[in-house]
Each structure stands twice: as C-alpha cells, then as structure tokens.
Amino acid sequence: MASLPHARTVTYEEWLRMPEVQDATEEVVNGEIRITPTAKSRHAKIVQRLNRALDRQLDPENTLILCSSFGLIIRKHPLTSRVPDVAVWQLDKVVEQDGYFHSAPQLAVEVLSPANTRRERAEKLTGYAAIGIPEVWVVSPEARTVETLYLENGAYTRAHILGDGDQLKPRLFPHVQVDIAQIWPD
8 A cells, every 4th residue: 555655644624625536546544645556357346246236236215335436534633534345325324525425334345455454454444433334344355255244332343254155145234135156256
C-alpha cells in the first residue's frame, strides 16, 4: 500500500476540496491518505460475481448495493474513510453527505489481496466495528474461503469459515444465498 510522500495529515474539509483519484483506490486512515493501485483482474471478477449474486436477490426498492467506487466515512476527526469491495445498505438507513456515505451498511465485503497485511485488515475491521457494520465477509481468493464475522459487543467474532459447497447467507437479508463455488472466476 502506498501513502502520499508527505507526513502531513488532511482534515475532512481539506479532503473534500481535493480532486478525485483516477485509476487507483484512495482511503484515508487517521488523516493519512493511502493510495493503492486498482484491483487485479481476479479480485475484480470476484467482486463483480458477489455483486451480481447479491443484486439478483435483493430488492432495489429497499436496498443499495455498491462495489469498490465509493467512500465510507468512518469518522471525520481524524478523518478515516474506507472503500469496502462490496457494501449493502437498507435504503432507509443510508446517510449521504458531501458525496460520501456516512452510515454503516448492513453488510460489508472485503476481498483479500496478496499484499494485504494483518494490520491493515485489523484496522479496517476496527473502523467497521466503530460505525456498527453488523456483518462482514472476508473473502480469501487464495484459500477459496469466506470468513463471516458478526459484530458483538463492539467487536467482530468469527461465525463461520465457508468454502466451496457452502452457501453465504447474510443475517439481515435471510432470503439471500450466495453459492461460494460460484464466486471464483477459475
């Protein structure tokens, strides 16, 4: 993960005035801007397949599904903004301000890349817990597994590690089922 070469942190107000980053992903952690290259094709295909599977089963009149192209504000001071690979909101719980999302989705999905560190994953999960995302799926393309995490008492606990032959079933969308074997592009 690359960070901008200066050590200065940015405020929410300064960040709003900055131009959007093209051909990369921008997250801000404690005011530090972190730029990462766009996802490789396998990662992008997994995100797309998950998005399609969810989109086919969720009612667009009641839910919003976004993938990899939005900012989720964790907090304004110090600024922390994340970009989950996939997020699902119940429409009546969406809060948008300044072109960003300021409310917890009911489900967030993170697809791991080989460059991800345990520290980065822990930082993201801590932020997601802070805003109250009730369920997170952590997808490991290398292991071909999906770890489901539920928010309990302010922290995530592992509910399941699922693999091929298993179905993902989000708690808050009980009619949805995603066949894990179908999310892998190869």
